[in-house]
Amino acid sequence: MFFAANSLHRRLSIALGALAILVGLLGSLGTFLVVRSLATEFNASLRDAASHVQTGVPHPASARDAQRRLSDDLVVQIWSADDGDTPTRTSNRSVALPRGPAGFATIEYDGESWDVFGLAAGDEFIQVAESRSVRNRNAIRVAFWSLLPVFALLPLLVLTIAITVRVSLRPLERMGRRAARVDLHHLQPLDLARAPVELRPFLDSVNRMIERLSVLVNAERKFIADAAHELRSPISAMQLQIDNLRDAPPDQYAERFAELKRGIARTGSLVSQLLGLARAEIGSAQRVLVDVPLPQVVSDVVADLLPLAFARGVDLGVERLDDASVRATESDMRVLVRNLVDNAIRYGGEGTQVDVSVRSDAGKTVIEVLDNGPGIAEADLPRVFDRFFRAGANDVEGSGLGLAIAQALAGSYRGNVTLANRADGRSGIVARIELPRQPQA
Incomplete structure (x- = not known):
C-alpha cells in the first residue's frame, strides 16, 4: 500500500519526511557553523594563553582598568619546584588561581567557578583552567544557533504541511462531490480508478450499496408499471359496468349490480395482494419474532381453504405434521402457506388431490404442498415467481x-x-418451502 500510486499514506509520508529531513539538515548546518566558530575562538584563546605564559611578557589584563577579553577565561599556570603559592609563569597574572590537585577539579575564585586540570611534569606542575561562565555561554550559543534555523523554518513548515495535506486529501473532496451527485435518477457506481488505496474498501461498500439500491429502485419501478398495467383492466371494466348499470332497464339492475360488485371485489383483492407483495419485499423493522408452531399454522390454513377446495372439487388434506417451529411472525407464515395451497387448489382443477406436510430436516424445516394436477410446462417453470405471471x-x-x-x-x-x-412419474406439482430453524428476519 505504501508504494501504491494513489496512496494518501505515501503522499503524506514522503512530503512530511522530506520536510523533516530539510529542517534537520539546516539545523545541523547551523550547529556546525556555531561549533566551528567556537573552535576558532578557542584556538585564539589557546594561542594567546601560550604566548603570555612566556616569562616577561605582560598580559593585557594585568594593566590597571584593563578590559577582560574572551581569552582571559582560559588561564595556563606553571609552577616550578621552588615556586610558592604563586606560579612564576602564567598566561594572566590578574587571575591568581590557587594550585589544585592533579587531575580534574573545580576551583572557586573571586565569586566564579573554574574548571581546572592539573598535571605534574617532572619538577614542574602545569594547571589549565577555564571559567565555568564561558562554557555556559558557549552552550547557550550552540543551543540558540541550533534552534534558530528551526524557528526560522517554522512558518514555512506550517504552510508547507497545510498545502501538502490539502493536496493529498483532494481525492477525498472529489469522491465526496461524486457521492453527492448520486440520487435515484443517477445511480452510477463511483469510479475507483483514481481513488486512494486507503479509501477503496469504503468506496467498495458504497458501490455495493448503490448497486443494491439500484436493484430495489428498478424493482419498484417495474412493480409500479406492472401494477398500473394490471389495475387498468379491472378499473376500465368497472367503469363499463357502471355505464351499463346506469343505462340498464330496471329488470337488469340486480344482475348488473352483482357484476359490478364482483369487479370491485376482484380489484380490492388485487390491491390487497399488491400491498402484501410490497410489504413482503420491503420487510418491516417492527417485526416481533416469536416461535411459530407450523403444524398449527398449516391446520388453520387448510381449515380456512376447505370451502374453496370443496367448491372446486379438490380433495385437500394433511399428510404429515412434524412438531416443528420457526422464529417468525405468525401472520407471515400464514400468508406464506396459504398462497401455496391456494395456488394448488386454483390451478389443480376438479378432482385434484392436494396434500400438505411439515417435516423437520437437518438444520431446516420443510413445508411441502403436493398435488396431482396437470403440472406446469417446463418452459414456464423459470417464470412462475414473476409478478403477474400465470402459467397454464x-x-x-x-x-x-x-x-x-x-x-x-x-x-x-x-x-x-x-x-x-x-x-415420481405422476403429473402434478411439488411446492416446497424451506426455512432455517432460527431464521433472522
Whole structure:
C-alpha cells in the first residue's frame, strides 16, 4: 500500500519526511557553523594563553582598568619546584588561581567557578583552567544557533504541511462531490480508478450499496408499471359496468349490480395482494419474532381453504405434521402457506388431490404442498415467481402475485420457495418451502 500510486499514506509520508529531513539538515548546518566558530575562538584563546605564559611578557589584563577579553577565561599556570603559592609563569597574572590537585577539579575564585586540570611534569606542575561562565555561554550559543534555523523554518513548515495535506486529501473532496451527485435518477457506481488505496474498501461498500439500491429502485419501478398495467383492466371494466348499470332497464339492475360488485371485489383483492407483495419485499423493522408452531399454522390454513377446495372439487388434506417451529411472525407464515395451497387448489382443477406436510430436516424445516394436477410446462417453470405471471390457463381467477409474495416472504426469513413438476412419474406439482430453524428476519 505504501508504494501504491494513489496512496494518501505515501503522499503524506514522503512530503512530511522530506520536510523533516530539510529542517534537520539546516539545523545541523547551523550547529556546525556555531561549533566551528567556537573552535576558532578557542584556538585564539589557546594561542594567546601560550604566548603570555612566556616569562616577561605582560598580559593585557594585568594593566590597571584593563578590559577582560574572551581569552582571559582560559588561564595556563606553571609552577616550578621552588615556586610558592604563586606560579612564576602564567598566561594572566590578574587571575591568581590557587594550585589544585592533579587531575580534574573545580576551583572557586573571586565569586566564579573554574574548571581546572592539573598535571605534574617532572619538577614542574602545569594547571589549565577555564571559567565555568564561558562554557555556559558557549552552550547557550550552540543551543540558540541550533534552534534558530528551526524557528526560522517554522512558518514555512506550517504552510508547507497545510498545502501538502490539502493536496493529498483532494481525492477525498472529489469522491465526496461524486457521492453527492448520486440520487435515484443517477445511480452510477463511483469510479475507483483514481481513488486512494486507503479509501477503496469504503468506496467498495458504497458501490455495493448503490448497486443494491439500484436493484430495489428498478424493482419498484417495474412493480409500479406492472401494477398500473394490471389495475387498468379491472378499473376500465368497472367503469363499463357502471355505464351499463346506469343505462340498464330496471329488470337488469340486480344482475348488473352483482357484476359490478364482483369487479370491485376482484380489484380490492388485487390491491390487497399488491400491498402484501410490497410489504413482503420491503420487510418491516417492527417485526416481533416469536416461535411459530407450523403444524398449527398449516391446520388453520387448510381449515380456512376447505370451502374453496370443496367448491372446486379438490380433495385437500394433511399428510404429515412434524412438531416443528420457526422464529417468525405468525401472520407471515400464514400468508406464506396459504398462497401455496391456494395456488394448488386454483390451478389443480376438479378432482385434484392436494396434500400438505411439515417435516423437520437437518438444520431446516420443510413445508411441502403436493398435488396431482396437470403440472406446469417446463418452459414456464423459470417464470412462475414473476409478478403477474400465470402459467397454464389464463382463465383461472387470480392476479399472478401469490407465488411472488411467497418467495419474498421466505427470502425475508433467509428461506426459499421452489416449484417443480413431480419426479415420481405422476403429473402434478411439488411446492416446497424451506426455512432455517432460527431464521433472522
